[in-house]
Structures are given as C-alpha cells and as structure tokens.
Amino acid sequence: MEEDILSDGKGLEASRHDFLKLMLGGGIAVAAAGALSGEAQAAEEKKYLVVITHGEDDPNRAVLPWLLLDGLTAKKTYADDGMEVSVWLVLTGLHGADTKRNGKIYSEIYKNTVAELQKRVAARGAKMGACPACGNFFKVEEANLAPGITFQGGGWMWKESVGKQVAVF
Structure with a gap:
C-alpha cells in the first residue's frame, strides 16, 4: 500500500501517518498546557x-x-x-x-x-x-x-x- 506524502514544496516531506502523529501530539501538548494554565485554575475557582x-x-x-x-x-x-x-x-x-x-x-x-x-x-x-x-x-x-x-x-x-x-x- 502506497502512503500519501505531504510536502511543503520546499523540501520538507512527511507521510500522512507522520503528519497525523505530529498533529495529535501537538494537540495533546496544547491541551496539557491549557490544563496547567489559569483556565484550569479558573474552573477550580x-x-x-x-x-x-x-x-x-x-x-x-x-x-x-x-x-x-x-x-x-x-x-x-x-x-x-x-x-x-x-x-x-x-x-x-x-x-x-x-x-x-x-x-x-x-x-x-x-x-x-x-x-x-x-x-x-x-x-x-x-x-x-x-x-x-x-x-x-x-x-x-x-x-x-x-x-x-x-x-x-x-x-x-x-x-x-x-x-x-x-x-x-
């Protein structure tokens, strides 16, 4: 099975699978940062x-x-x-x-x-x-x-x- 390759046109390439892993990881990092921020404190308060x-x-x-x-x-x-x-x-x-x-x-x-x-x-x-x-x-x-x-x-x-x-x- 051939995998889709995503490219920025400037030499940066990633497979669709790698791209989704990166986005999911970034989303988790953003969610974790939000949980540790003032928003979590505001919810508590x-x-x-x-x-x-x-x-x-x-x-x-x-x-x-x-x-x-x-x-x-x-x-x-x-x-x-x-x-x-x-x-x-x-x-x-x-x-x-x-x-x-x-x-x-x-x-x-x-x-x-x-x-x-x-x-x-x-x-x-x-x-x-x-x-x-x-x-x-x-x-x-x-x-x-x-x-x-x-x-x-x-x-x-x-x-x-x-x-x-x-x-x-």
Missing part, C-alpha cells in the same frame, strides 16, 4: 464569563446561554456556590438586554424566553454588561435595559475575562 452574541436573529442560540447560566447552580446565588459569574451581551445579543424585546425572544426547543431566564440570572448575582456601540446600533435605550444590565464597553469585558473560563454563544 468557579469563575465564568459568558459572552452572548445572539438575539432575535436566532432565538434558540439566544436562550441557550441564559438557560445554562440559570442551571449553573441550584443555590440561591452564584456566590452561595462560590461562583463569580459575568455576562457580556454584544452584537444581536443586545436584544436580550432590551426589555422591549427580550420577552419576545422565545425558544421552541428550550420553552423559555430570554426575559424569564435573564431575571433569574440577575437575581443570582451575575455581573452583566452590554456593548454600548451595539446598544446604539440596535437602538437599545439605557432606560430599557433589563434589571442588572449596564452599558459596558470592551475594556470591561476584557477585565472580567481575567482568570475566568470564557464561553461565547
């Missing part, structure tokens, strides 16, 4: 930042992160479970911050609205920010921001990400 990028454009993707945040703890607050949780809404995720819209964003799959879940997440003590530029673009007025949400720029998001596991939806 239960610190999370969730970035929400969907709203009316995709109700299922808009509701899912709020549903996961709501189910993150069975306790009354995140702090009661030793957690620190931050949420940043950006792009059409801003629809979830707008009290004129978030009650209309309903997922047939998850049987919830963003408004219902967002209230529970706020009550549990999540810090929540919304991109001000996106707010301007989508005409979300500060007076219509859902309880617990304030306009916060990218600098706030970067600050909140330090030492936390980050998930983008």
